[in-house]
Ligand code: ADP
C-alpha cells in the first residue's frame with residue numbers, strides 16, 4: 152500500500168528536511184495525509200479590502216491596500232524599529248516592524264501599491280499594524296487565488312519560521328499535484344456519505360484548503376466534524392455492544408420484591424418524584440432481562456440519588472445477593488451508612504461500614520461477614536478494594552461520585568465476583584449532554600432532573616468585600632432563627648500556605664464578630680488530624696456549633712439540613728461545578744436558604760461569568776453548559792482520565808451537539824446492521840477501529 156498520502160512532506164517541492172522537521176515537531180505533520188488533515192480553523196475573505204478610514208483595533212486580521220509613503224527607521228540596537236505609512240485615499244495607516252528590518256526596507260518601493268494583511272493594535276489611541284504580510288498589488292493579482300484564505304493552527308516556532316497561511320496553501324497545492332488522479336481512499340462508508348450528502352474526502356480536502364465559497368466550506372467542515380465525532384461514537388458503540396453481547400447480568404425478578412415492597416409501603420415517608428420513578432423503571436428494565444446493568448445516574452445534589460441506590464440494593468438483596476456502595480471519602484461513606492441504616496432500621500438487613508479507620512477486629516469481622524454472606528450491604532471507601540475483601544455473591548455495586556475514583560480502582564471492585572455484578576454509578580456533578588454522550592457513551596445514562604417537592608430554590612448573591620457587614624447581618628439573622636452557617640475558603644495546591652493563612656484570618660475575623668460563648672464556631676481543614684476533624688464536624692452536625700469555617704473538605708458529604716447559609720470566600724477562585732456542589736450543601740431542609748459569593752475586586756471576565764451564572768440559576772445542567780463553553784471539554788472533570796480523545800480539530804462539544812447526536816445515531820445504526828463490521832462496505836470502519844483500539848482501552852476499565 153504505497154499511497155502518495157503516506158509520503159513524507161519533506162519531499163514536496165519547497166518543503167525540505169528543516170521545515171518538515173519543524174512541522175512534525177510542532178504540528179505533528181509528517182506525511183501528506185497529515186498535511187491534508189491539518190485544517191484551517193478560520194477563513195478570511197481576501198477579496199475584501201478595508202478602507203483605512205474605517206479601521207478600528209480588533210483582534211481579527213484585516214486586509215488593506217495602498218501606497219507606501221514615508222519609511223523611517225527609529226531607535227537603535229534591540230529597540231530599533233521600522234515604520235512605514237500606507238495611504239489609500241481615505242486615511243493613513245502606520246505599519247511597524249521590529250524584525251527583518253533591512254529586508255523589509257529593501258522590499259518596500261516608493262509609489263507602488265501594496266496589499267497589507269495583519270492584525271491591528273492600538274497604542275495611545277493611534278492604530279497601527281505590526282508585522283503585516285506585505286505583497287505588491289501586481290503580484291497579488293497574479294496569484295490564481297484571491298478569495299477565502301485559511302488560517303492554520305500555529306505555534307510560536309511555526310510563526311517564527313514564517314510558515315503562515317500562504318505557505319500551507321502552497322504545500323497543499325504541491326501535494327495535490329503529486330496525488331494527481333490517484334484515488335484518495337474513503338474513510339466513511341458510501342451509505343453515510345450518500346445519505347448525509349457529504350462531500351467525498353478529496354473534495355473535502357480541496358474545499359477546506361482551497362475554498363471557493365463559504366457555503367462549500369461549511370459543508371466540508373460538517374463532514375470533518377461529523378467524522379471526528381463519529382469515530383468516537385463508533386468506538387463507544389462497539390464497546391457497548393460487545394459488553395451487551397458477552398457480559399451476562401444477574402436476573403432480578405419482580406416477584407421476589409419482598410423487602411422492597413415492605414420498604415415502599417411501610418418505611419418510605421414520601422412518594423418518588425417522577426424522575427425517580429422513571430430511573431427506577433430504567434434500572435428494572437436492565438436487571439429483569441439478564442442484561443448486565445452498567446448505568447450512570449446523573450442528578451443534582453439532593454435530587455434523591457441515594458434513595459435510588461437504596462432501592463436498587465434492596466432488589467439485589469431480595470434476589471439473594473449482596474450489595475455495596477463505594478464512596479470517595481470517609482465522610483461521605485459515613486453519611487451513606489447513617490442515612491441508609493436509618494431508612495432500613497426496621498428491616499432484617501445487615502449493613503456495615505468499612506473505611507480506612509475501621510479498627511482491626513471489626514475489619515476482620517466484616518471480612519468474614521462478607522464472605523459468609525451474613526452482611527447484606529457494605530458501605531465503604533477505597534478500603535473495599537483491598538484483596539482481603541471477598542464477597543459471597545455481590546450482585547449490585549453502587550459507586551458514588553465516580554469521577555473521583557481512578558478507572559482501575561473502579562474495575563477492581565467488580566472484578567471481585569466471577570460474574571460481574573450490576574453497576575450503578577452516581578454523580579452529582581451534572582455534565583452537558585454532549586459530554587455525557589462522549590464521556591459515558593458506552594454506559595446507559597439516567598437523569599434525575601427534578602428535585603423532591605417543597606424545596607425552595609437557594610437565594611444566591613454576589614457581594615464585594617465592602618459589603619461584608621451585609622453578610623454578617625445575614626449570619627446573625629439566620630443564627631437567631633436557630634440555623635447554621637458554612638463559610639468556605641479556597642484551597643489551591645500552589646498557594647496552599649497562603650490559603651491556610653486566609654482561612655485562619657477568616658476564622659479569627661468571624662470569632663471576633665461572633666464571639667463565644669454566645670456563638671460557637673468550628674474550623675475544619677485537611678491539615679487537621681482525623682479525630683480532631685471528626686470532633687469539629689460532630690459539633691457542627693449536632694448543632695452545638697453554629698458556624699463552620701472550612702476548606703473544601705465539606706464539598707462532598709456533610710449533610711446538615713439545619714444549615715441554611717453557604718458563604719464562599721474568594722468565590723472567583725472556584726470552578727463552576729465546585730461552586731454548585733458547595734451551594735448544594737444548603738437548602739436541604741424546609742427553610743429558605745442562601746448562598747453568598749464573596750468576590751475579589753480583580754475579577755476576570757470568566758470569573759465574572761461564573762459568579763453571575765451562579766446568581767442566575769440553580770440548575771446544575773445549565774451551569775455545566777456554561778462551564779463547557781468557558782473552559783472547553785478538556786478541562787471538565789473526568790475527561791482526562793477517560794482515555795477518550797477530546798481534542799477535536801473542528802468539532803466543538805459545546806456548539807456541535809446536533810452533529811454529535813447524528814454521529815452517535817449513525818454509529819449505533821451501523822453496528823446494529825453489522826455487529827462485527829465484517830461487511831465489505833464497512834471494511835474501512837473495521838480497520839479504523841482497530842487502529843484506534845490499539846490504545847487497548849477495555850470497557851471494564853472505563854466503567
Ligand atoms: P442525592 O444523593 O441526590 O444528593 P439524596 O438521596 O441524599 O440526594 O436525597 C436528598 C434528600 O431528599 C434526602 O433527605 C432524601 O430523604 C430526600 N428525598 C429523596 N427523594 C425524595 C422524594 N421523592 N420526596 C421527598 N424527599 C425525598
Ligand code: MG
Nearest residue numbers: 453456457579
Ligand atoms: Mg448523595
